[in-house]
Amino acid sequence: MTLLLAGFGLLLLWWLGRNALRRSPARTARLLRRIGGYGALAAAGLVLVRGRPELGVILVLAGLWLLEGGTGLRRRWRAFTNWVRGRGRLQADVHSRPAGGREDAEPDADPRPRRPADPGTMTQEQAYEILGLERGASLERVRMAHRTLMKRLHPDQGGTAEQAARVNAARDRLTNRHR
Structure with missing residues (x-):
């Protein structure tokens, strides 16, 4: 299986070098970065499933860097840290609320009786x-x-x-x- 994948990769590189590189070098470079980035993410998934998280994190970072560059990687890191900080605020907010339910809850707009009215006593x-x-x-x-x-x-x-x-x-x- 590994030999088959390696052969496919060599065939792909030969095709890129023969056809795409002659037409547009910049476009070929973008294509190679995209293929490498998705390949690194796929490899990271396989490595993580196999139980090697440290290598998986390195491959994820390499794949993101190939796909988005350094600025995209920094932007994603900021978004992740903001998300983590926001979750901490949310948990602190939930735990600081007074007990007793929602004080701002609105009453039911159509309060129907939950059971029929009591018919009363009858002879x-x-x-x-x-x-x-x-x-x-x-x-x-x-x-x-x-x-x-x-x-x-x-x-x-x-x-x-x-x-x-x-x-x-x-x-x-x-x-x-x-x-």
């Missing part, structure tokens, strides 16, 4: 009336009437949460009687 007569049953109906009739009404009055089917809560409360009132 057995009211429960029978809501379910449309006669007094003394069996447990099966109560369950069937509840199911039929909920198919029509459920909020997902076009009903309201208050209607569904009243039907559920009526069922609970009547099924508790049978326990």
Whole structure:
């Protein structure tokens, strides 16, 4: 594999020397720097994967220097150090905030009730009336009437949460009687 890569590299250099160097030496130099820079970055990745971080850092710096020159390398170093300093400020800011959550949090723009309103207490007569049953109906009739009404009055089917809560409360009132 190494011999194959070396042969490919020699073939590439021969082609560059024969064709590209004759046409534009400056363009060929830029191309060689770019190829060398990307090659150094690829080699750095391989070296880092193999567990040699000191050699990997040297190859990364060499690749960046070939790709961007000395000024680009200084610019990247400044950006990195500013990023490190900014992270330190951020951590200090987070740890210096008072406990108790976000004091600047905005309330919910549309505060909906989290559950249906409490239908309140109801008598057995009211429960029978809501379910449309006669007094003394069996447990099966109560369950069937509840199911039929909920198919029509459920909020997902076009009903309201208050209607569904009243039907559920009526069922609970009547099924508790049978326990």
